[in-house]
Every structure is written in C-alpha cells, then in structure tokens.
Amino acid sequence: MNIIHTQSGDQSARVTAGLLLDALKAKPDLLMGLATGGSAEGVYKEMVSAHRAGQADFSQARTVNLDEYIGCDDEHSYRRFMEDHLFSHVNLPKENITIADRTADPDAEAARLRAFFAENRVDIQLLGLGPNGHVGFNEPADALCPDVHAETLTEATIAANARYFASPDDVPRRAVTMGMGDILKARRIVLIVTGPAKRAALAQLLAGDTVTTQNPGTFLLLHPDVTLVTDLT
Ligand code: GLP
Numbered sequence: 001m002n003i004i005h006t007q008s009g010d011q012s013a014r015v016t017a018g019l020l021l022d023a024l025k026a027k028p029d030l031l032m033g034l035a036t037g038g039s040a041e042g043v044y045k046e047m048v049s050a051h052r053a054g055q056a057d058f059s060q061a062r063t064v065n066l067d068e069y070i071g072c073d074d075e076h077s078y079r080r081f082m083e084d085h086l087f088s089h090v091n092l093p094k095e096n097i098t099i100a101d102r103t104a105d106p107d108a109e110a111a112r113l114r115a116f117f118a119e120n121r122v123d124i125q126l127l128g129l130g131p132n133g134h135v136g137f138n139e140p141a142d143a144l145c146p147d148v149h150a151e152t153l154t155e156a157t158i159a160a161n162a163r164y165f166a167s168p169d170d171v172p173r174r175a176v177t178m179g180m181g182d183i184l185k186a187r188r189i190v191l192i193v194t195g196p197a198k199r200a201a202l203a204q205l206l207a208g209d210t211v212t213t214q215n216p217g218t219f220l221l222l223h224p225d226v227t228l229v230t231d232l233t
Contacts, residue, residue, distance in 0.1 A: 001208075001220070002227040009194035009231055013042030016126070016192045016229045021047060021056050023124045023188070029060040033125035033178070034086075035136070036065070036078045037161075039192045040128055044086040051090045058092040064113075064122065066136035066183075068100035069172035070150060076165060076172075077102045100176040106150035109176050113148040117182050125186035129193045132156040133201040133215035137177035140214045146181030150174055160197075180219050189223055193230045202232055 006012045020043070024030050034040070050056040068078045079099050087097060098116055100109045132140055137151045145151075152174055153161075162168040183189070193202050204215050205228075211218045220226050 001205075003206075004227060004229045005233065006229060006231045009039070009042060012192055012194050012229045012231050013039070014046050016043045016190055017046030017050065019190050019227060019229075020124060020126060021050055024056060024058070024061060027123060028057065029062065030123045031062045031064065031120055033122040033127075033183070033186055034063050034065050034082065035126045035128050036067070036081045037128045039194055040126060041081075041085050043126065043192065047086060048089040056090070058090045060096075061092055062096040062120075063092065063098065064116065064120070064178075065099040066127070067175050067177035068102050070102060070106045070174040070176060072102045072172045074102075076170075106174065106176050110148045110150060113176070113178070117148065117178075117185070122182075122186035124188045124190060125183060127183070127189060127191045127220075129191065129198050129201055129205075129217050130157055131160050131197040131201060133204070133217045135180065135183060135216045135219070137175040138180050138183075138216040140216060142213060144213045144216060144219070145179045147179040148176065148182060149179055151177050180216060184219065184223050186223075187225065189220060189226045191217075191220060191226060191228045193228065193232060196232070199232055202230065 004015055074080055127135055134157055138144055139154045158168055158171045162171050165171050201217055205217050211221055
C-alpha cells in the first residue's frame, strides 16, 4: 500500500482530488468509482474548482457510485449528494452516471448493477472508511458479500451518518452497495481517511497482518494498487 501522509483533512482532499484528476487526464474516458460522505465532499470541491479553472474535462468520463440508501427521500439520498457536490458542477454527461435508484426494488437494483460490473471495470475507485471499518456499506459481519447487494446498516453506521438527518430515527436502515469483490476488482483504489474517529479502524489496516470481515477495510490489503491518503499518524 502506498501511503501519503498529510497535515489536515483539507490537504488530504487536495491530494486525493489530484490523484483522480491525474488519472482522468491520462484516460479521458476513465470509469471512476465514487464515494459519498464528509471526506468525499472535500475531494469533489477540489475537482469542481479544477474544472472551473479549465483543468478538468469530464466530457468523456464515466462514474459509478459505491452505494445508495433504500427508500430514502431525495434530499438525503446519495444521488442528491452527488448532484450537489459534483455532478451539477462539471461537464459529466448524465448518461455516463451510474448509481442505484433509491426508489426501485433493491434486489432488482442489485441485479442491474451486477450486470453493469460484469461489463465494466472501474479504473480508479475512491473510498472512504467508516469508523467501524465499513467500506461503501459493507458492514462488519461474520461474512461479507462479494457482489452488489442490499445491506442492513449497523447501529454504529446509523449513528455515524445521523449528522446528515434530523434524527438517527430518520437514517434509512438499508442500502444497496457494491460488494467487496466489486471494489477489489478496480484497477486502482484511492482511500481517504481523515479524523480521529477512524483511528482504530485504520490501525488494523496499517498493521497489515490481518484480513477480517469484522473490519472490511482490511480487505484492501488484498489489492495490489491502493493509495491511502491520511492525516492520521
Ligand atoms: C458513508 C458511506 C461510505 C463512506 C463513509 C465515510 O457511510 N456509505 O462509503 O466511506 O460514509 O464517510 P465520511 O467521510 O463522512 O466519514
């Protein structure tokens, strides 16, 4: 694993955006796997700035999102997050965007996305890490699902994501997520981890000697091209 140590969350976002934008320059029709959450938000801010400065062209780019809540309202959906923080600010063609439909039957959505991944390989996958080690919405459990599937969220994740909702009761209990197998098939992975809440989950990944379904982030040890960008030491 390549590790880039930074001094702050903002610097992590700049460095991570730089890696994604360099990949886009090298391959204009890049398929980017995208994440949501606070860490990703800073990355997209940098990407939008680069686009406005004429330094990033998304006209041939393609994107697929890691996950989406099931039965969520539009305002709190990851689709809305992506529109607000990236899609509506750059020249990415709408038809090049793939994300689960929060209103559709989750099993049908999982099947649609499994078909997508059978045909398409992600060139560069942006990932965050949940405080409990979740990646996408692959939650710590006795077993993990390799392919796109519907997942029931843990209490820890509901608590971590409650800041986006009026109350924890409003956080959707289920989501459609890429599986760990889909994630590990990406050609390249960029993992951004900032803030002390992630310290314990990251420590096990940095230790490098254990892969456990109880900390899905440790599965990244199985991938040959992961860059970790972190302000944690
Ligand atoms: C959500 C997303 C994850 C993301 C995580 C971390 O749970 N489903 O894909 O990695 O949040 O988000 P943050 O960067 O806000 O800590």
